[in-house]
Amino acid sequence: MSKILFFLLIGGGVYLWLRSKRPSSPSSAKPKSAEDMVRCAHCGVHLPRSEAIGSEAAWFCSNAHQSEHRG
Numbered sequence: 311m312s313k314i315l316f317f318l319l320i321g322g323g324v325y326l327w328l329r330s331k332r333p334s335s336p337s338s339a340k341p342k343s344a345e346d347m348v349r350c351a352h353c354g355v356h357l358p359r360s361e362a363i364g365s366e367a368a369w370f371c372s373n374a375h376q377s378e379h380r381g
Contacts, residue, residue: 352379 346359351368352375362369363376370376 350375352376 347356348359348362348369349356350362350371351364352370355371357371359369362371363373364370368379370379
C-alpha cells in the first residue's frame with residue numbers, strides 16, 4: 311500500500327512540474343484589434359471598412375452594388 315501511495319505522489323509531482331513548464335494557453339495571447347464595420351447602402355450587408363468600397367457618404371460590398379446604386 312505504501313508503494314502505491316509513493317508512486318501516486320511521484321506521478322502527481324511530475325504532472326505538476328510538466329504542467330508548469332508548458333507554454334501559456336492561446337487565450338492569453340493579445341486579441342486582434344477590432345475594426346469598424348460599415349453597411350452596404352444597396353443590400354445592407356455589414357463588412358469591415360477595409361473591405362468596403364465607397365466613402366463616408368455611402369459604403370458598398372461590391373463594385374456591382376456601387377454601380378447599381380448610382381443608377
